[in-house]
Structures are given as structure tokens and as C-alpha cells.
Amino acid sequence: MKKMLSGNEAIARGAYEAGVSFASAYPGTPSTEVLETIAKEYPLIHAEWTPNEKVALEVAAGASYAGARTIAVMKHVGVNVAADPLMTLPYTLIRGGLVLVSADDPELFSSQNEQDNRHYARFAKIPMLEPSSSQEAKDFMIEAIRISEKYETPVMLRTTTRISHSMGVVDLGGAAEQKEPTIERHPAQWVMLPANARRRHPVIEERIRSLRAYSNTSSLNSMEMADTSIGIISSGVAYQYAREVFPEASFLKLGMPYPLPDETIRDFAAKVDELWVVEELDGFIEEQVKAMGIACHGKDRLPLCGELNPDIIRNAITGNAPESIKEHVLPGRPPSMCPGCPHRSLLWALKRSKCFIAGDIGCYTLGFLPPLDAIDTCLCMGAGINHAHGMSKVFGAGKEKIAAVIGDSTFFHSGITGLANLAYNNGAAVIVILDNRTTAMTGSQNHPGTGITIRGEQTTHLDLEQLVRALGITWVRTIDPYDVKNTRKEIREALEYKGPAVIISKAPCVLLKSRAVSGRKLYVDPDICTGCKVCIGLGCPAIEFKDEKASINDMCVGCGVCSDLCGVNAIGGEK
Amino acid sequence: MNVLMTGVGGQGIILASDMLSEVMMRYGCDVKKSEIHGMAQRGGSVMSHVRYSEKVASPLIPFGSCDILLSFEELETARYVAYLKENAHVIINSYRLSPPSVISGSQSYPDIIPIIRERTEKIHMVDGNAVAEEIGNPRCVNVILLGTLSTFLEPEEALWLDCIDSMFKEKIRSVNIEGFKKGRLVKVQ
Numbered sequence: 046m047k048k049m050l051s052g053n054e055a056i057a058r059g060a061y062e063a064g065v066s067f068a069s070a071y072p073g074t075p076s077t078e079v080l081e082t083i084a085k086e087y088p089l090i091h092a093e094w095t096p097n098e099k100v101a102l103e104v105a106a107g108a109s110y111a112g113a114r115t116i117a118v119m120k121h122v123g124v125n126v127a128a129d130p131l132m133t134l135p136y137t138l139i140r141g142g143l144v145l146v147s148a149d150d151p152e153l154f155s156s157q158n159e160q161d162n163r164h165y166a167r168f169a170k171i172p173m174l175e176p177s178s179s180q181e182a183k184d185f186m187i188e189a190i191r192i193s194e195k196y197e198t199p200v201m202l203r204t205t206t207r208i209s210h211s212m213g214v215v216d217l218g219g220a221a222e223q224k225e226p227t228i229e230r231h232p233a234q235w236v237m238l239p240a241n242a243r244r245r246h247p248v249i250e251e252r253i254r255s256l257r258a259y260s261n262t263s264s265l266n267s268m269e270m271a272d273t274s275i276g277i278i279s280s281g282v283a284y285q286y287a288r289e290v291f292p293e294a295s296f297l298k299l300g301m302p303y304p305l306p307d308e309t310i311r312d313f314a315a316k317v318d319e320l321w322v323v324e325e326l327d328g329f330i331e332e333q334v335k336a337m338g339i340a341c342h343g344k345d346r347l348p349l350c351g352e353l354n355p356d357i358i359r360n361a362i363t364g365n366a367p368e369s370i371k372e373h374v375l376p377g378r379p380p381s382m383c384p385g386c387p388h389r390s391l392l393w394a395l396k397r398s399k400c401f402i403a404g405d406i407g408c409y410t411l412g413f414l415p416p417l418d419a420i421d422t423c424l425c426m427g428a429g430i431n432h433a434h435g436m437s438k439v440f441g442a443g444k445e446k447i448a449a450v451i452g453d454s455t456f457f458h459s460g461i462t463g464l465a466n467l468a469y470n471n472g473a474a475v476i477v478i479l480d481n482r483t484t485a486m487t488g489s490q491n492h493p494g495t496g497i498t499i500r501g502e503q504t505t506h507l508d509l510e511q512l513v514r515a516l517g518i519t520w521v522r523t524i525d526p527y528d529v530k531n532t533r534k535e536i537r538e539a540l541e542y543k544g545p546a547v548i549i550s551k552a553p554c555v556l557l558k559s560r561a562v563s564g565r566k567l568y569v570d571p572d573i574c575t576g577c578k579v580c581i582g583l584g585c586p587a588i589e590f591k592d593e594k595a596s597i598n599d600m601c602v603g604c605g606v607c608s609d610l611c612g613v614n615a616i617g618g619e620k
Numbered sequence: 621m622n623v624l625m626t627g628v629g630g631q632g633i634i635l636a637s638d639m640l641s642e643v644m645m646r647y648g649c650d651v652k653k654s655e656i657h658g659m660a661q662r663g664g665s666v667m668s669h670v671r672y673s674e675k676v677a678s679p680l681i682p683f684g685s686c687d688i689l690l691s692f693e694e695l696e697t698a699r700y701v702a703y704l705k706e707n708a709h710v711i712i713n714s715y716r717l718s719p720p721s722v723i724s725g726s727q728s729y730p731d732i733i734p735i736i737r738e739r740t741e742k743i744h745m746v747d748g749n750a751v752a753e754e755i756g757n758p759r760c761v762n763v764i765l766l767g768t769l770s771t772f773l774e775p776e777e778a779l780w781l782d783c784i785d786s787m788f789k790e791k792i793r794s795v796n797i798e799g800f801k802k803g804r805l806v807k808v809q
Contacts, residue, residue: 049641049651074657154656178652211654211679212638214645282679289678355682368684370702373735375695376727378628378719380664408662416724488657581724586663589718590725598718 050215052208055179056146057082059186060116061090063142064221067108068092069101071458072487073120074155075209076148080118081490084499089223094490094499097426097458098123102130102145109143110235111226114190121149121162122425126459128165134199135171135252136245138234141224142190143199145171148209151325152352155486157406157425159350161326166201166303170249172256173201173303174265177284179213185300188265196252203302205325207282207352257304265300268313275362276317278310278330278341283353287323290359305333314339321362325353382411384587385562385602387552388479391526392419392450393583393606394533395477398540400446403432403474405460407452408485408554416584420450427451427459433474434467446540448475453509454484454492461512467545468517475539476547480509481554489556513547520546527552527561529609555602563603566618569595573615580607580616622681623769626667626700627692628717632762635787636690637668639766642783644672647775654679665696690769692748692761693717698732704739709772711808713748713765744768744808751802760799767803777804 050058056079060068068090070080084092095101098119105117119127124147131145147165150156166173174189176182182204189200233241260266272293279287280299288296297313299305314320314334322331322343331343346361347353360367382389392412395402396419404410404420405428413420422432433449440447451460456478464476484490491497496506513521520542524535532550539546553559576593587601597607597616608616623640627633634655641653655668669681683702688709691697697712704710712732721727736743746768748761763784770780781797788796 047645049638049645049653078657206656207654207679210657211652212641213652213676213679214650285677285679289682292677354680355678359682370683371738373698373701373730375699375730376719376721378663378665378695378699380629380662381720383662411662414720486662584720586720586723589723 046217047214048217049212050179050183051078051210051212052176052179052182052204053078053148053210054082055182055215056186056202056204057086058215058217059183061087062183062218062220063114063187063190064223065090065114065116065142065190066223067105067113067115068118069095069104069115070118071095071098071101071123072484072490073123073148074487075150075204075206076118076120076123076146077487077490078209079146080499092499094492096493098127099130102127102134105143106130106134106137109139109141111141111228112224113141113226114224115141116144116146118146119148120156121147121160122156122158124162124165126426131165131169131199133237133242135169135249136237136242138231139193139197139199140229142193144186144189144193144202145199146202146204149203149205149326151205154206157423159326161329162203163302163329164327166203170253171199171201172196172301173203174300175203175281175302176208176300177281177298178208179211179215181300182208183215185265196256198252205282205352211282253304257307260301260304260306261308263301263306266306266309267298267300268309269296269298270316271295273317275319275321276313277321277323278313278334279323280330281325283323283325283358286353286355286358289355291362299330302330305330307337310334310337310339314341323347323353323358379414380411381414381584381586382408383555384585384600385555385560385604387481387526387550387555387561388412389417389583389585390529390604390606391477391479391532391550392417394529394536395419395448395450397533398446398536400448400475400540401436403429403436403447403449405429405449405451405455407455407479409450409452409479414584416582426455427463430460430463430467430474430476433476434463434470434472437472437474438470442473442543448477448540450477450479452485453478453480453482453494454490457493457507461516464513464518464547465516472545473543474545475536476545478509478547478549480549480551482559483554483557485554485556489554509549513549518545518547520544521549523549523551525552526550527604527606529606555604565603566599566601567597567603567605567608567616568618569597570615570617571596573613575613575615577612579610579612583607583610621672622686623670624667624681624686624689624700624703625670625692626665626689626696628696629662629664629666631692632759633666633668633692636762636766637670639783639787640670640769642787643775643780644670646779646783650674650676652676652679665699667700688769688772690765692765694732695719695730698730698735701736701739706739707742708740709742709744710736710740711744711746711765711768713761714745715749746806746808748803751806752799755795755798755802757795757799760795763796763799764803767800768806768808770800771804771808
């Protein structure tokens with residue numbers, strides 16, 4: 046049977062067909078739909094959202110030690126969080142197949158950097174497969190489990206946004222049987238203290254040699270010989286772009302870019318006149334090809350930054366200038382927080398208190414855009430609290446107003462340790478936890494604070510206020526951010542407090558059914574509106590400014606914040 | 621065949637392109653489609669590439685090779701003219717959603733027709749929102765536009781209706797079928 050599947054849905058399908066029984070992930074674009082699909086479509090696979098990617102990889106390792114086939118799924122920067130277990134996991138004996146799915150984001154559609162995670166495979170000394178279509182995403186997932194069990198190693202399945210989020214026709218197959226878990230003890234292979242790890246390191250080196258031999262014979266890497274005046278080595282979606290623009294060229298398509306098939310590459314290079322390596326981001330393959338003493342083109346003409354596309358590849362190889370198209374300057378349309386978003390009024394109030402606002406990763410990062418201009422830093426998950434603490438420490442207590450904002454899911458991911466540090470080292474920054482009861486940016490996933498699992502089952506919920514108090518912070522207030530007056534008062538008191546202060550700004554994401562807005566549209570009385578633009582300062586997409594007056598469009602959900610801010614009571618309607 | 625769908629996050633573009641892909645797969649084509657999820661979707665500019673033929677390599681449409689552009693919002697049509705083939709068909713929902721700089725009054729909403737005319741004269745305006753109001757469901761704009769698009773494509777109505785039938789839950793199935801049929805009746809040159 047054939048079905049249209051995204052790369053992520055195809056990976057989920059591959060996990061099912063490979064007999065995977067345990068899957069873990071933290072949501073992150075472009076990886077999120079792998080675990081969502083497993084939870085929705087394949088009830089025989091245990092699926093869980095973990096608080097972060099390190100947990101996701103470690104629970105998968107535990108399941109694998111018990112003999113189960115497992116996958117841990119994360120976006121590229123998530124692998125940084127999981128890098129600690131990842132570097133030592135290959136030293137240990139893998140029983141049930143273990144696949145780490147890393148979804149990279151060239152062009153930074155929804156990320157803070159565009160790191161190339163193929164380097165992790167080489168760094169951790171584990172094999173890596175890279176699909177170039179949805180069909181391959183499914184097939185390679187199955188092959189990755191097989192390689193993992195045969196070579197007793199974790200395997201990385203690396204995708205990019207254009208593989209994860211592109212759809213293609215996929216042939217569906219049947220499912221392999223899941224493996225029954227059993228307890229075994231392998232202390233020499235599982236207890237990584239120096240004496241054991243020292244003996245395991247040569248095992249990894251030998252394994253990579255065997256895998257290189259496999260890479261040389263595997264059909265994952267295939268030569269497609271045609272016109273030999275130009276030969277292109279490529280992998281992933283870049284292969285498809287190159288195929289599109291050079292249908293007559295010869296190709297060496299690499300489904301397994303690590304370890305590279307050295308003999309196949311020599312063989313291919315000898316058959317073609319001009320050799321090109323076409324790859325997105327870093328020259329990962331090209332550098333290794335050049336280290337083999339083989340001359341080739343690649344990053345001398347192709348960009349290191351951003352995603353590739355058929356046009357970039359055509360122009361780089363032919364040397365032609367891109368077709369010039371008359372440029373039109375059009376008003377930009379950047380993403381923005383939704384109308385009625387509870388983050389908006391909180392950030393507006395925090396900005397009015399004239400403090401430095403260290404930010405974090407989530408929808409609220411969009412608060413950096415004008416007119417709010419309310420986010421001053423964004424580095425990585427959980428960094429904001431630590432930025433604020435470090436900054437306020439060097440000034441000394443009470444010298445500068447410094448705050449941090451962090452979402453609930455991000456706080457559970459990486460914020461708790463920072464807050465423990467702030468309390469332990471007697472910091473004075475104000476930390477605002479934006480508790481919107483979900484992981485909003487990635488499409489509303491549950492987390493330990495919601496009390497609901499990925500499959501919608503009720504479970505224990507982590508009480509934020511109790512947790513913050515347990516970390517040693519005594520000044521804690523839970524507020525309703527839609528109540529602007531009280532929000533400003535609490536922020537003022539928190540900033541005046543000489544010690545760590547935490548505000549929990551609690552209101553459900555406006556995209557959730559539990560949202561706390563009426564849904565009824567407000568309106569502006571044009572006879573009363575003075576055109577002062579206070580409401581425009583919220584940056585709400587529902588408020589427009591035309592002919593020197595504010596007006597409210599159909600996107601309004603009736604949160605009422607603009608009405609509270611209006612000094613002349615021009616905004617009315619049922620809230 | 622290359623079909624590009626453009627608009628603003630939240631307009632139902634991804635679902636519309638899913639439906640086109642499903643129909644073309646059932647029609648017997650190889651199909652690929654590509655779009656961006658996540659941060660960009662929060663009210664930002666979005667586009668979805670749908671490509672079908674005997675065999676499709678790249679999921680992205682190269683510049684200058686889009687056969688039909690279906691745009692859910694006027695300004696978002698002009699943003700992507702570089703993808704258009706000469707004389708491509710452009711179907712535009714006559715609907716304006718002001719971007720932040722227009723909302724705040726610092727820029728004005730541009731006249732897009734001259735920009736599109738530089739690439740093609742085959743411009744078809746459809747008032748999808750008015751049709752949606754007629755049938756009493758403002759969320760149906762995407763199937764209405766899909767209905768209009770379907771009159772430019774080979775598959776017959778029955779195949780489309782089969783797909784809509786299987787892709788929507790019962791509660792919203794009939795209103796979407798009604799929207800699709802109304803969209804097919806929209807007169808285009």
C-alpha cells in the first residue's frame with residue numbers, strides 16, 4: 046500500500062516496521078512529528094515526552110540494555126543537550142537496536158543556530174545514515190536498527206528540515222516482531238569507569254573499521270553512472286536538488302555518510318572528469334574526500350550558510366550568474382505572538398518597568414520584535430535565568446533592574462538547575478516563569494507540568510510553585526498576566542525585593558481549549574479614540590492603526606488587555 | 621507540474637496542500653511537497669510547494685518553474701513571483717491581512733497586481749472569504765480555493781470528493797464538500 050508521508054511520519058512508520066517498542070523525545074522543530082506520529086498511529090510502541098533530550102537518550106539506552114528496540118528523537122541543538130550520554134554510549138554494549146534521530150535545521154527556520162550534526166557521528170564514532178526522501182526515511186530507519194544490533198552500536202539517523210517536513214509517496218510494509226525484554230548483566234561493558242572504558246575504546250575503533258568496510262559494500266551508497274564529464278557526490282535532500290538540475294550527470298549517492306565508503310569514492314572519482322561534492326552546511330564529506338588526496342569542487346563554490354536549493358546548485362556548478370529578477374520592496378511578515386497571547390501583556394508590563402530582560406527559547410522570544418522590544422538575550426534552552434543571575438551579580442544587589450523570562454516547558458527542560466544556582470548563590474534577579482500550560486512553539490505538547498502524557502493519559506503533575514520554593518526561593522507569586530494593573534504591581538515589588546524573586550505568570554496558551562479569553566471581539570469607538578497609540582504598543586495583530594485611529598480586526602479573541610491600557614476607555618465590547 | 625500555495629500561517633494552507641498531494645497520488649503520480657512548520661507559522665508568511673509527475677526529485681520548486689500559484693492572501697502572492705513560469709496561472713484570494721508594519725501605520729499595503737503582471741497576465745481573483753461567509757463557515761476558505769484550483773487540473777471532481785471524504789471528520793465533512801463545490805463554480809477566465 047502507498048501513502049503520502051512526511052519524512053518524520055516515515056521515520057515513525059520505519060520504527061514500527063522495525064519492531065521498535067520504546068520511543069522518547071523532547072519536542073523541537075523539525076523533529077516533533079516523529080514521536081507524535083508514533084503516539085497517534087502505533088499503540089504498540091511506548092512513547093514518552095521527556096523533560097529534555099539528555100533524558101530522552103538515557104531512557105532509550107536503558108530500554109536498549111533490556112533488549113528493546115528504541116529510538117530517541119531530537120532537533121539538532123537537542124543533541125547538544127544529549128551530548129554527555131552520546132559520547133560514552135558507544136563505549137557501552139547496545140543490546141536492542143538504538144537509533145538517535147537528529148533533525149537539523151539549515152536556514153534556521155525555527156532554531157537558534159544551523160550547526161551540522163553530521164560531525165556528531167564522527168565525534169561519537171557512530172555510524173550515520175542520511176535519507177533523501179520519505180521512502181528512504183522509512184527504509185533507513187529499519188536499516189539503522191539492523192546495523193545497531195549487528196554492530197552493537199548506537200546509530201544516528203540524520204535528517205534536515207526539508208526531509209523531515211517534506212512529503213512523498215511511501216510503500217508501507219509489515220511490522221517485525223518486537224523483542225521481549227530480559228535482564229542481563231554486562232558490568233565490563235556497562236559500567237564505564239576508567240578501567241572498563243579504557244578496554245572499550247579499542248572496540249569502538251575496530252567497529253568503525255568494520256563499518257567502513259560495510260559502507261563500501263552496502264547498497265546505502267550507490268553509484269549512478271551516466272555522463273562522466275561531471276561526477277557528483279551528494280547525500281540527503283541536496284542529492285535530490287542536484288538530480289533535478291543535472292539529470293544527465295553521474296552520481297555517487299551516499300545514504301551512509303559516516304563512515305564514508307573510501308574505496309567506492311576512489312572508484313567513482315577515477316571514473317569521472319570533474320568531481321563535485323554537493324552538501325548542505327559544512328564540507329563534511331568534502332574534507333574527508335580531500336584528505337584522501339582526491340581533488341574536488343564543493344565549498345569553493347557552494348555556500349556554507351543556509352539551505353541549498355536547485356538554483357543555488359545549478360549556478361554554482363555551471364558558474365552562471367543567477368537569473369536577475371526585479372526586486373520589489375514589500376512589507377515583511379515576520380511571525381508574531383498570537384492575538385490574546387498571555388505572554389504579550391506580561392512582556393509589555395516587564396518592559397515598562399525598565400529592566401534588562403534575559404530571554405529564552407519559546408514563543409515569547411518573538412517579544413524581541415518591535416513594538417514590544419522586550420527580549421534582550423536568547424542563547425539556548427535555560428540560559429536566560431543564568432544570564433540574568435550572572436549579570437546582576439557583577440553589578441551587585443539593587444544596582445540594576447535585571448529579569449529573565451522562561452516558559453514552563455523550557456523551565457522543566459533546563460531552567461531548574463539555573464534557578465537552584467540563583468538561590469544557592471543568593472542572586473537578586475527577577476525570574477518570570479511564563480506558565481502557559483504547554484510546549485507552545487512546537488505545536489502544544491504536554492510536559493511534566495500539565496499532568497497529561499503524550500497519549501492523553503492523566504498522570505502526576507509537577508507543581509511549579511512548590512518546586513520553586515523547594516529550590517530555596519521564598520519570594521514567589523503566581524499572577525494572572527491578563528490583569529495588567531496587578532502584573533505591574535507584582536513586577537515592581539519583585540524588582541524591589543533584595544533577593545531571588547520568582548513570578549509565575551499563569552494563563553493557558555490561547556491556542557489551547559482551556560484558554561482564558563472570551564473569544565468575543567472587542568471594538569474601538571472612533572469618536573473616543575485619540576490616536577495615542579498606547580494599544581499599538583502591544584504589537585497585537587488584531588489592532589490596526591488607520592487614519593489616525595486604532596481599530597480592531599477579526600483576529601481579536603477578547604483578552605481585554607488593550608481595553609485595560611486605553612486611557613480614554615475607547616475600547617469596549619464584551620470581554 | 622509545480623503548484624505553489626502561499627499565504628499567512630493559520631490560513632489552512634498545509635491542509636490544502638495535503639489534499640492536493642493526496643489527490644495527485646491517487647491519480648497515479650509521484651508526488652512531493654515541502655513546507656515549513658514551527659516558528660514561521662505563528663502568523664508569518666508561509667508557502668507550500670507541491671510537485672507531481674512521473675518521477676519527482678527535488679521537493680522544492682526551482683525559480684521560474686511554478687505552473688500555478690494559489691495564494692490565500694494578496695501580499696503573499698507578490699512575495700513569491702520569482703517562482704513563476706512565464707504565463708503561469710495565478711489564483712488570488714481577494715483578501716488582505718495587514719502585516720505588522722502596515723498595522724502600525726509605518727508602511728502602506730502595496731498594489732500587488734503590477735508586480736505579478738511582470739511575470740504573467742493570467743491572474744484570477746477569487747473572493748474565497750465571501751463564499752465562506754455564504755456557506756456560514758469562515759474556516760472553509762482553503763477548500764473553496766482548492767475547488768477553484770481543481771478546475772485547472774486533470775483529476776475529475778469525484779476523485780477530489782473521495783479525498784475530502786476520507787480526510788475530514790464527519791462533523792465538518794459536509795460543509796467542506798459544499799465549500800469545495802462552490803469553489804469549483806467560481807468563474808475564472
